[in-house]
Amino acid sequence: MTTGGTPFAPHTDADVEAMLEEIGAGDESELFDIPEEVAFEGKLDIEARDEPAVKSDVSRMFARNDDLTEFLGRGHYSHYVPSLVDHLSMRAEFLTSYTQYQPEITQGFLQVLFEYQSMIVELTGLEVANCSMYDGASALGEAATLASRLRRVSGDTMLVPTHLRDGKQSVLENYCDGAGLVVETYSMDDGAVDVGALEDRMDDDVVAVYVENPTVRGVIQEELGAVGNLADEHDALFVYGTDPVALALLEQPAELGVDVVVGEADTLGLPTSFGMGLGLFATKEEYLRQVPGRLVGASDDDAGNRAYTLTLQTREQHIRKERATSNICTNQAWVALRTAMHAALLGPTGLVDLATDAVENASELSGRIDELSGFRAPVHDRHHFREFLVRSDQPAAAIAGDLETEGYAVHVVDDHLLQVCVTDTNEAAMDDLVAAFEEVAR
Amino acid sequence: MTTGGTPFAPHTDADVEAMLEEIGAGDESELFDIPEEVAFEGKLDIEARDEPAVKSDVSRMFARNDDLTEFLGRGHYSHYVPSLVDHLSMRAEFLTSYTQYQPEITQGFLQVLFEYQSMIVELTGLEVANCSMYDGASALGEAATLASRLRRVSGDTMLVPTHLRDGKQSVLENYCDGAGLVVETYSMDDGAVDVGALEDRMDDDVVAVYVENPTVRGVIQEELGAVGNLADEHDALFVYGTDPVALALLEQPAELGVDVVVGEADTLGLPTSFGMGLGLFATKEEYLRQVPGRLVGASDDDAGNRAYTLTLQTREQHIRKERATSNICTNQAWVALRTAMHAALLGPTGLVDLATDAVENASELSGRIDELSGFRAPVHDRHHFREFLVRSDQPAAAIAGDLETEGYAVHVVDDHLLQVCVTDTNEAAMDDLVAAFEEVAR
Amino acid sequence: KHEPLLSEKNETTLEIGDDSPLPDELTRDSLTLPEVSEPEVARHYTRLSQMNWSIDSGPYPLGSCTMKYNPRFTEDLAADPNAAVHPDRSSESVQGTLELYHDLQEYLAEIGGMDAVTLQPPAGAAGEFTGILIAKAYHEHHGNDKSEVIIPASAHGTNFATAALAGYDVVELPSNEEGRVDVEALEAAVSDDTAALMLTNPNTVGLFERDIVEIAEIVHDSGGVLYYDGANLNALLGRARPGDMGFDIMHYNVHKTFATPHGGGGPGAGPVGVVEELEQYLPKPQVRERDGQYVLEDPEESIGKVHGFLGNWLVLIKAHAYISRLGHEGLVDTSAKAVLNANYLASQIDLEVPYGPFHHEFAATSGDRDAADVAKRMLDYGVHPPTTKWPEMVPEAMLTEPTEIESKESVEDLAEAFNRAYADSDETLESAPNRTTAARIDQATAARNPVLSWHTLDDEA
């Protein structure tokens, strides 16, 4: 286990010598054609370590993190991922392969992605799902540019709810900027779309209306059919943000007239990972040629057997360059593979159970917190999915800080608003959280 | 994720119904032909749990173990096992296969075992290595029964050193018992074989002499050629206990006249695992037909290509029954695979470095403990490998107890004897251990 | 697809002499081993793995081997760094490890209807050896002079080898016409010399020994003990317990019944259960609970040790996790589906199955076709074949155990492989397999000229 030179190159001295001789070079440095004035003659200030030393160093860092029980969500959720997903997804043939430029020797991954697309199609009811975007925020950004391409003449406004995660809005604005779109907000009523206000706001400048369901505050919306109608009337795209667990239970977006579904597909397959994600992107068949990202199609090979391949690549940057539907190249394929695996292990029954628990746990936990003196939950008089707001008599930041001292992490949303998220991975700690709330309220 | 019924059977209700109909049975219970008087009508007192619940329950248990830095050896050693060994050995094709009864579809594992055997052959200098025994103790037991078969007329004594791990001796005695052998000890001189005493003890009743190198106390022996000669003179088998790391540096057993090498091959490939092992077994070609355990041979297939297969199976229990060379069936093949992988990653350079460190670390640490007041180390004036005795002025058990309070585990060997083992996995804590020794001596 | 040996990729001879920290005479001269980089190691073993059948590849119905799916979450538990403790740690400092060890002792006792269990034996055969040593210790302790162990002819080879290893003479017991123990023959065989009868139930063609109560009486009346070989326990989980049938000693194969990985041949584990009277002979140490603390105690008349330490610990963790995942309902369902699959498969194949009613496995006969040839041809149809030519009571036996994990479709695929192979011509069978990594390998020739390491391979080349 060498620490000088790279342990990941196999060359013996004799190999190097023989190879240089064939090339006709005296030593390795002769092979570099770097002008002297830009050559780096120094030593990088990075010390080599052997494998156990790196492991113990990084482990030491991570051990510095406080061991808190998280009741956190707001766009990044934790559901239990079965071990088998780790074991299968780590198989070298999946983990260490790349984009399927040669489909004849990458049928395995292509089929997985085809199955992923199919699951998303089933969940959304839309005909086309791509095989990944970076995360929910960039998927939303790509939906905006799609809207811009489809509606390029008539308008420049992308409407989003006032209840939107700042980070997601910021990413969206960056995508919109180059497309000449402006992001504007519509107001919410008790945590859900204010349909009347939206109706007043709609005009022909609007190229797309974005709703989330559940919202970033965990609210399950109730009037989305009306939003679909409004979007339709104004020839705007109806863009819908969600995730596969919610989709298992909530009304299918296609039934609501949704044009594009985006969101966090990583709610299946990825554990909590500091915000790493998987962008879900599905749309109607009529927008197929404008879809961003990679698509896998089924076809036949020369022997007449079913085979899978990347398809409609002329949409993509490596062929269409500046006229591509997106600049995306490397995507999140491996996360999509994990998502597909997780969904396969759950099956429809497991998936619906998980979604049902997300409603019931949120209802139970908010109810119990509501019973405590000094707190009101949920703040919005709605059905909730996984998470909900808590209004606190005392400053929210102080409450959250005290809860952290007790070993629990919750969100601070506003001066007196906290947000709490409960899933299968922390439901066992509900009692303790309620007790901690009671404790810190004193 | 069901908790009723097994989640590992795929049958739908419709499947079961259709299958029962084909079989001609009304329900599953009809398929059982269990007389009423022995049927179990109760409920097993074992509660089903889902996967995350089992994981958290077992994690909770393991978290009860104290977090001690171990300086423990005496037959079970910890060397750093590269991550790649875990990843490769966990590949389903290796982990979930069984004995290679159908070599045409198990060439991969057969080749790995052939390579394992080859590495052991190189390390020992003996011509034949089997592809695993349970552990060093059972390998020693099998060596005794081999000796018994080879020397069945002339004697009944197996000679072992007084410095031998109790557990190993007990296992040996159980193997010897059925073979009509008696285990007797020869004495040691300053931690190594007392050759003069052994010479006096040798007679024609002795069918085998066992030595360890390094010994259970970490002593590197110096007069093993003489032991080989003595064994040879009395027509006794010379049985040698060691491990692959030590073999990388120490004189090759074949050069010493050794007939059988046994030992703990798990020093490569297995992390500390509460004593789980891998029995090394190698011997001379002349004893081939008497070898216990599985052997992989290279051959050709019908297409003329090199192919591997289990061979000389007529020695084994599934064919030879009570006249088999051993009763072993399921062995430790997967551990042998890990050992081969670890050896492959180290290469000869890494392996010799590891062995060299084992000598140098033991020398350094014993020297530093020796400098402390109240301790003397090493007790034996010999070269040591990984471990050594420490004589303590105070009762050893009290010292070990105090060290445990400080966070360190060492062996208690006798009233005033401790034993300390240092490898690459705890060498970074040497300073701390020395400080702890100093502390507890006060 | 051929993968070179590591030694054929790059082999280095390292001269050791001067760099050794030891004197010359204690140091080896040189070491010649493969020296390859980490990426090459990764590729080597990845490729080799792809040349290997496994449970996760497809059906693996090896009779009496119980090749069932190995849940992967159990691997994560075995990899818990907190489980990586040395066996010489003080009991006080490894209470978690001992708790799990103790729980598994209890689980297995409950499943087997036994009073105490040792987890120390590292494999099934080691469990048999432990069990027979316990019987022997019992007899010696009671001054019984016993020299024989009775074993049905259809039993696993390990039974015979184990009895011999423990120093007993073997008395082989024929089967009756129904394929079960011939009670009259047993009565004739037992004597004052009988130390034990070793029995597998259901037996190796899947039949429950219906006369088990009478058999137990006969053995016990003779002063012998009744030993249960746990190889076929997968048929009975939660439905019948060896302890309730009159068995005194039994072993469990956790790599069969409790889904720990077979690992290409091992490691397994072979815990042994005994009735109360025999507890004092168990190997040392036992894990026991005393006032809420787990302690290691040596049984009073212990046979000593059968493993250098406490057995195949990592395997035991996995067995524990599997059992507590399934619980009573899961265990019962496991047997139900295992027996259902075996019966369904038998109903779908064209080969005759001479004995029944069988449970989780059956021995079909390929009649005038060579069972080994039929098996080789099955490889071409994409499945692992059954155990062949054993037990001998069935001519050209194909001992088949699909286990509970196979779906209806998968069992049908297996049946199709059976039927197609069985229907193929003799020429086809004899030249099979053709679609596998290697063509047929002549094992007789391999045994005549053993090449057991790459050193002699070089000599051959």
Next chain:
Amino acid sequence: KHEPLLSEKNETTLEIGDDSPLPDELTRDSLTLPEVSEPEVARHYTRLSQMNWSIDSGPYPLGSCTMKYNPRFTEDLAADPNAAVHPDRSSESVQGTLELYHDLQEYLAEIGGMDAVTLQPPAGAAGEFTGILIAKAYHEHHGNDKSEVIIPASAHGTNFATAALAGYDVVELPSNEEGRVDVEALEAAVSDDTAALMLTNPNTVGLFERDIVEIAEIVHDSGGVLYYDGANLNALLGRARPGDMGFDIMHYNVHKTFATPHGGGGPGAGPVGVVEELEQYLPKPQVRERDGQYVLEDPEESIGKVHGFLGNWLVLIKAHAYISRLGHEGLVDTSAKAVLNANYLASQIDLEVPYGPFHHEFAATSGDRDAADVAKRMLDYGVHPPTTKWPEMVPEAMLTEPTEIESKESVEDLAEAFNRAYADSDETLESAPNRTTAARIDQATAARNPVLSWHTLDDEA
């Protein structure tokens, strides 16, 4: 070998209505998805994996993709439960996570010769987008009215798409006869409208842009910024730094240069480095060290966010581990061996390589043979072929990058595959591949009739 779709194994339609905790009108009617058991899931994906080429299968010399071995210990670190934290945790409670994040920012800055680095962009193209947004913010902040980004014709497609995504017009720059930037053409192309020049160095045929100092001057004189595409950084580690060459902004592809797994297409990560003057435009937040504490700070003139949270965290952990494993010596050696392998491979193939001296990759030309056909035939010889028909400056290009991990023998195997395929007949090439899981797939037909989910597949059947 065909593996059915999961939906073809067992599909279940679950009616949801009554069991829903929500009112009917908020609940979907039913859900139809595959319902298979865990063992079947294991087999399905195991079999599919075996139908997939990977770095661990063998050579994978895709030009500009830097397919290098992914050390597995980095996976263990990414799986550390202590690393599994939510992005909304307080900084005080995740100091370990922030420490690693900060260290990696520093490592990358050191390697690139940059003053500050953001780790937020989740891929190389996202890094480009971030970089161009920074350039745009810089220009807007300084009141510069810029509308164009200049990009060499040979650049990656992402450069063009990124510039367009950011709202810029693209000016394409031809290469000179030597395959490098045509300095005169550049002088002609730059203007007051020039926001940036995006450059890959060494360029996409492996040539170092020898005139880089002059190029930088031209761009800077025009008021533009110089952007470095890090796709080919593997050629220069520890030998030349973009910052020292005059680049103002660069992205790093950690899945190329720093050995994080490609994962079948991603996730990667595309950190962006900038010179001091541009640090204030970096995405928010940055991790900074203040008095021994790690804190999140928003740069004053930040462009905002380019990822919903803090990027592809699990990938970043692996890149950190790889860099700290190698250190200076390992990084320098990496480039040396990558360049050695490329040059050795070029010396062993019969195809012409029109441009040089190249570094870690080269574009061979298959001349009058179709490069895509030659590539398909290479599949039959057991290797992954190079990138084909790109860059367009080389006719029938085969852009080849063996990376440092290939041994001499492995490079020779690759050369043999090249040479055999190149020597095969047109008929053979056109009907290739023959030894692969699937025969040739006609992508044009697939695109004409897109079947993008199993739902429409059923309609077809």
